[in-house]
Every structure is written in structure tokens, then in C-alpha cells.
Amino acid sequence: MNEQSTIAESSDEVADLFAAALAARERSHSPYSGYKVGAAIRTTAGEVFACCNVENAAYPESVCAEGGAISMMVVGSASTPVIADVVTITSGDTPGTACGGCRQKIREFAGPDTRIHSATDTGVVFTMDMSELLPESFGPDRLL
Numbered sequence: 001m002n003e004q005s006t007i008a009e010s011s012d013e014v015a016d017l018f019a020a021a022l023a024a025r026e027r028s029h030s031p032y033s034g035y036k037v038g039a040a041i042r043t044t045a046g047e048v049f050a051c052c053n054v055e056n057a058a059y060p061e062s063v064c065a066e067g068g069a070i071s072m073m074v075v076g077s078a079s080t081p082v083i084a085d086v087v088t089i090t091s092g093d094t095p096g097t098a099c100g101g102c103r104q105k106i107r108e109f110a111g112p113d114t115r116i117h118s119a120t121d122t123g124v125v126f127t128m129d130m131s132e133l134l135p136e137s138f139g140p141d142r143l144l
Helices: 012-025 065-076 100-108
Strands: 003-006 038-043 048-052 083-090 110-120 124-129
Touching: 012 038, 012 048, 012 065, 012 083, 012 110, 038 065, 048 065, 065 083, 065 100, 100 110
Parallel strands: 083 110
Antiparallel strands: 003 124, 038 048, 038 083, 110 124
């Protein structure tokens, strides 16, 4: 997969997730870094969950947008959810990808067809699948 495009070239579903992530990004609490992030997730059941990053003066206690959206997804889903798409929005000329911890959190709920779309606030999108985001990952299927 591993492709760069724009939101204008994306499906309606991804464009809707982009809008949800952009709205969440506007709520970002990032007074220390100034790095606003928004994320939106669509499950295979069609449910959408969005969140922003929330920084804390004790940096390790901050919450990433992707992790927050995953927590909201778990709380809001009737059964164990599977992520179909994730859109994460950052600023800058090139899309920022999920941190290592969030890559593992996405992996926990990813299916074989999960797509991860890293986007800029201007609509540049880099799309990859789970094997590209976290090669040779450790997940629930590895447990005995």
C-alpha cells in the first residue's frame, strides 16, 4: 500500500474521518509542545471515534490522540471492536505518523485490512497498512 495522496483523492469514509480528526485536533491541549494532533477511528461496524492529544506538565503522563480515540472506541463499542481505518492529523509539510506506543495500541485492534492514514492539516495523506506501520508486530495472535 504505502502511498501518498490528498484528502480530496480519498474515499468519502476517509474524508469523513479526516473531518472528525480535524475537529478533534482543534480541541488539543498542547500548551507545552504546541504540536496539535487529532485522530479518528472507524471500526468495521462503521462506528467513528475521535480524540485529540492532551499534554501534561509531567510529559510522560500525556495522552496521544490515537490512544484516546482507541479508549473511546473500547468504551463505546458493544463488542470487541476491529479498526477499519485510522486518520491522524498533524501540522507540518509532511504527515506525522503514530508514536511507537500508539502503533502497538492500534495493532491490538487491527484487522488484516486496517488502513492507517497519516495526514497534515492541509490534506496531504500518507496511507499504509498495519504491516507497514509496525512490521513483525507482536499482537494478541502471538499469545498462547
